[in-house]
Structure formats: structure tokens, C-alpha cells
Amino acid sequence: MIDPADDVAHVRAWVDALGLPGLFDAHVHFMPAAIMDRVWAHFDERGPLIGRPWPIRYRGSDDERLATLRSFGVRRFSALPYAHKPGVADFLNGWARDFAERHDEVLWSATFYPEPSAGSYVEGLIEDGAEIFKVHVQVGDFDPRDALLDPVWAALADSETPVVVHAGSGPVAGRHTGAGPIGEVLSRHPRLPMVVAHMGAPEYADFLVLAEKYERVRLDTTMAFTDFFDAEAPYPADLLPRLHDLEPRVLLGSDFPNIPYSYAHQLEALERLGLGDDWLRSVCWQNAVELFGLRR
Numbered sequence: 001m002i003d004p005a006d007d008v009a010h011v012r013a014w015v016d017a018l019g020l021p022g023l024f025d026a027h028v029h030f031m032p033a034a035i036m037d038r039v040w041a042h043f044d045e046r047g048p049l050i051g052r053p054w055p056i057r058y059r060g061s062d063d064e065r066l067a068t069l070r071s072f073g074v075r076r077f078s079a080l081p082y083a084h085k086p087g088v089a090d091f092l093n094g095w096a097r098d099f100a101e102r103h104d105e106v107l108w109s110a111t112f113y114p115e116p117s118a119g120s121y122v123e124g125l126i127e128d129g130a131e132i133f134k135v136h137v138q139v140g141d142f143d144p145r146d147a148l149l150d151p152v153w154a155a156l157a158d159s160e161t162p163v164v165v166h167a168g169s170g171p172v173a174g175r176h177t178g179a180g181p182i183g184e185v186l187s188r189h190p191r192l193p194m195v196v197a198h199m200g201a202p203e204y205a206d207f208l209v210l211a212e213k214y215e216r217v218r219l220d221t222t223m224a225f226t227d228f229f230d231a232e233a234p235y236p237a238d239l240l241p242r243l244h245d246l247e248p249r250v251l252l253g254s255d256f257p258n259i260p261y262s263y264a265h266q267l268e269a270l271e272r273l274g275l276g277d278d279w280l281r282s283v284c285w286q287n288a289v290e291l292f293g294l295r296r
């Protein structure tokens with residue numbers, strides 16, 4: 001059983017020990033309730049995109065989950081709904097815009113899908129002030145090189161708007177996952193501020209190379225280094241010195257609420273890498289504050 005008070009105490013103690021004012025979590029999910037319910041059902045049924053038992057730890061209403069994040073001291077976070085097929089991005093984007101308007105600490109999140117209107121709605125959202133985009137190459141099962149996305153990648157690059165891309169082949173490989181296809185997108189749009197979700201698991205080395213090659217590419221820590229990920233796709237120890245050097249471009253991400261362990265475990269998993277307190281402070285707070293700011 002979860003003891004919520006223990007959970008909060010662990011996270012708070014960890015943050016306090018680093019002397020941080022709080023946490024900035026770049027990879028959190030909030031979605032319209034009906035969609036979140038379907039996502040959870042997919043995890044519960046161990047659907048084809050999941051691959052193994054995945055008992056989600058943090059459920060409840062939006063308000064309950066907002067309260068949980070606040071109790072942890074997560075002071076700013078994304079919402080990251082993502083379109084899994086054509087024709088749904090508009091609805092998700094309207095919902096996410098409203099959600100960010102109602103909650104100061106939520107990054108205004110948006111998504112897109114390769115469809116003829118994508119270029120224009122993404123440009124409109126950027127003009128209006130969207131702060132972060134998210135796409136999921138595995139769940140969406142689309143090719144990121146699709147010509148319909150060229151104006152999208154260009155608009156994101158020109159406006160320096162970060163886009164979280166789940167392109168790694170974890171937990172289950174897709175037709176267009178891996179660093180190859182998205183790497184071609186970066187070669188065409190080298191100034192794209194892409195945030196690699198999950199450190200690119202399990203292709204950690206390939207995505208690390210992309211971050212070393214393209215100065216605006218960042219890596220989010222989402223679920224990486226945890227016991228849960230390490231059991232299937234351990235992070236290669238020989239990459240750690242390079243990850244240390246990439247300190248300014250690693251962002252805390254958690255995947256809250258869809259995680260099968262306590263929030264504190266993600267933090268402890270980062271700490272046990274042994275990259276030092278300065279690295280942790282940059283990753284868990286400073287880098288994202290510099291990228292997004294504290295308030296719109």
C-alpha cells in the first residue's frame with residue numbers, strides 16, 4: 001500500500017538536501033479524463049504497446065494529482081497529451097490550453113500528428129504562446145520524416161519551441177522508432193529544440209550521440225535509471241561520463257502519474273548515478289527554469 005505521507009516526506013527531504021526551491025518536471029501527463037482512463041486501461045490490460053505488468057501508482061482526479069505534485073514540491077511541470085491518430089490534436093490542444101490557463105504552474109502543452117493541417121495549427125499555437133509540444137512515434141505509429149511534418153519541425157526550430165519526442169524503441173519497438181528516422185529530421189532541422197523522452201531508451205547511446213551533435217537537443221530522464229527500466233534496459237555505465245558533460249541539457253522527467261513506483265524512486269535513481277549534486281541541481285531545476293522560465 002502507498003503511504004502518501006511517506007511519499008511526500010521522501011521527495012521533500014531529497015529536494016531540501018540539495019537546497020533546491022522545488023522540482024521542475026518536464027515530463028508529466030495530464031489528459032482529458034476519458035482519454036486518461038483509456039490509457040490506464042491499456043496499461044492495466046498490458047496492451048500491445050506496454051510489454052509487461054505496469055501497475056500505475058498515481059491515479060485519482062486531475063485535482064488530486066495536481067495536489068500530489070504540489071505536495072512533492074514540483075513547482076512547474078508539463079501536461080503532454082499526445083495525438084495517437086489524425087484528427088484528435090485539435091481537441092487535445094484545446095483541452096491542454098484551457099488546463100494551462102487554469103493552473104499557473106502547468107506548461108502550456110500541445111501536440112500534432114502528420115496531417116495536412118498540422119503546419120498551420122502548430123504555427124498558430126506557437127504564435128499564441130504554447131510552451132512545449134509532445135509527440136509519440138511509437139504510439140502514433142508515424143514516420144517523423146513525413147513531409148507533412150516538415151513545416152512543423154521548421155516552425156518549432158524557428159521559434160525555439162521545445163518538443164518532447166518519444167522516439168526510442170522502449171518499451172516496445174515501433175515501425176519508426178530508434179534514432180535513425182528522427183536523426184534524419186534533425187539533419188534537416190539541426191536547430192530543432194528536441195527533448196528526447198526517456199533518454200532514448202533503450203537506444204541510449206544513439207540518442208546521446210544526437211545530443212552531442214546538435215546543441216539544442218536535450219534528454220529527459222523519464223523512467224531512466226529506475227529499477228523498473230534497469231531490469232529491461234540498463235543504462236550503460238560507460239556512457240555516464242558523457243552524460244555528466246551534457247549536464248546543461250538533461251531535464252528531469254518522471255512520466256507522473258503513469259509510473260509503477262514512487263516518485264521519489266526517480267530522484268533516487270538519478271542520485272545513485274553518482275554524477276554529483278551540481279548535476280542534480282541543474283537537471284532537476286535550473287536547466288528547465290532557463291529553458292521555460294518560471295511563469296508565462
Ligand SMILES: [Zn+2]
Binds near residue numbers: 027029222255
Ligand atoms: Zn510519457
